[in-house]
Amino acid sequence: MTSHSDNEGPATYASPPCFMHEVDPAYMGLAEPSDPRQRADVMRWRKAERARLIAARLAIPSEVRRRHGDQIAANLEEALGDVAGLTVSVYWPFRGEPDLREFLEHVNARGGRTALPVVIARDKPLVFRAWSKDEPLERGVWNIPAPAENAEVVTPDVVIAPVVGFDLLCCRLGYGGGFFDRTLAALPKRPRVFGVGYKQAAIPTIYPQPHDIAMDVVVTEDGIVAPEAGADRAA
Numbered sequence: 085m086t087s088h089s090d091n092e093g094p095a096t097y098a099s100p101p102c103f104m105h106e107v108d109p110a111y112m113g114l115a116e117p118s119d120p121r122q123r124a125d126v127m128r129w130r131k132a133e134r135a136r137l138i139a140a141r142l143a144i145p146s147e148v149r150r151r152h153g154d155q156i157a158a159n160l161e162e163a164l165g166d167v168a169g170l171t172v173s174v175y176w177p178f179r180g181e182p183d184l185r186e187f188l189e190h191v192n193a194r195g196g197r198t199a200l201p202v203v204i205a206r207d208k209p210l211v212f213r214a215w216s217k218d219e220p221l222e223r224g225v226w227n228i229p230a231p232a233e234n235a236e237v238v239t240p241d242v243v244i245a246p247v248v249g250f251d252l253l254c255c256r257l258g259y260g261g262g263f264f265d266r267t268l269a270a271l272p273k274r275p276r277v278f279g280v281g282y283k284q285a286a287i288p289t290i291y292p293q294p295h296d297i298a299m300d301v302v303v304t305e306d307g308i309v310a311p312e313a314g315a316d317r318a319a
């Protein structure tokens with residue numbers, strides 16, 4: 085992350101930020117939600133925390149990651165319920181993320197449609213493109229395999245978001261591009277958002293900023309984690 089983001093003007097958001105409206109700023113250690121210096125400190129902290137969490141994830145032996153990934157897929161199937169007729173955005177795994185490619189096939193086998201997120205440009209929302217097993221993929225931005233030609237899905241019903249870290253409010257720490265938050269803020273209708281990650285990704289707080297949008301739940305190998313303070317948040 086570079087410091088250019090510190091100079092951006094005030095942003096507007098279509099969706100409520102990550103419980104910031106409910107939480108006493110003093111509790112979060114924030115003098116003001118968008119104090120530029122505090123924001124720069126948070127972004128610096130996040131960068132170090134991402135590196136720590138990704139290294140810790142990659143240190144898990146690959147067969148253990150695979151076993152946890154299967155368990156996460158089973159827990160996710162339970163959390164999702166009936167997927168017939170729904171469009172579910174999954175993801176192509178990298179950097180040790182849980183591999184949900186079999187889960188994607190499971191969704192298709194039960195009458196759901198599947199899509200993958202596609203990076204169009206650094207500062208733009210993601211686009212979702214329909215994709216099922218055996219359809220072609222091309223290397224896109226950051227070499228991430230993505231369907232180049234398939235139909236765009238404007239609003240998936242469900243978005244599965246892999247986490248680098250997640251906190252007690254189910255706010256997500258990702259790779260630092262801000263893609264999922266930017267995308268959710270821009271969508272005409274809010275999908276259900278399921279974070280997925282290993283339980284080692286749990287941290288007390290990501291120091292939520294106004295742009296951070298809480299996920300509905302996070303699914304780990306141990307089960308389904310709901311936001312601690314968000315039970316009454318409007319769906």
Ligand SMILES: Nc1nc2c(c(=O)[nH]1)N(C=O)[C@@H](CNc1ccc(C(=O)N[C@@H](CCC(=O)O)C(=O)O)cc1)CN2
Pocket residue numbers: 085086175176177178181201202203210226228246258259260261262263264
């Ligand atoms: N499997 C998977 N696919 C995904 C995501 C994801 O989290 N997991 N994304 C979820 O959003 C999008 C890709 N997001 C990404 C964001 C940043 C970087 C990245 O490599 N960033 C640079 C630093 C960027 C910067 O600081 O500006 C880096 O880490 O070196 C990669 C992917 C869409 N596809």
Ligand SMILES: Nc1ncnc2c1ncn2[C@@H]1O[C@H](COP(=O)(O)OP(=O)(O)OP(=O)(O)O)[C@@H](O)[C@H]1O
Pocket residue numbers: 089095097130256257258259260261262263264265266267269295296
């Ligand atoms: N809705 C938005 N509009 C404009 N900028 C945004 C929005 N959401 C996030 N950003 C910007 O993206 C940058 C990175 O955000 P953040 O640290 O939350 O990334 P992340 O969630 O870890 O990344 P990713 O979603 O790509 O995995 C920040 O500078 C932030 O201001």
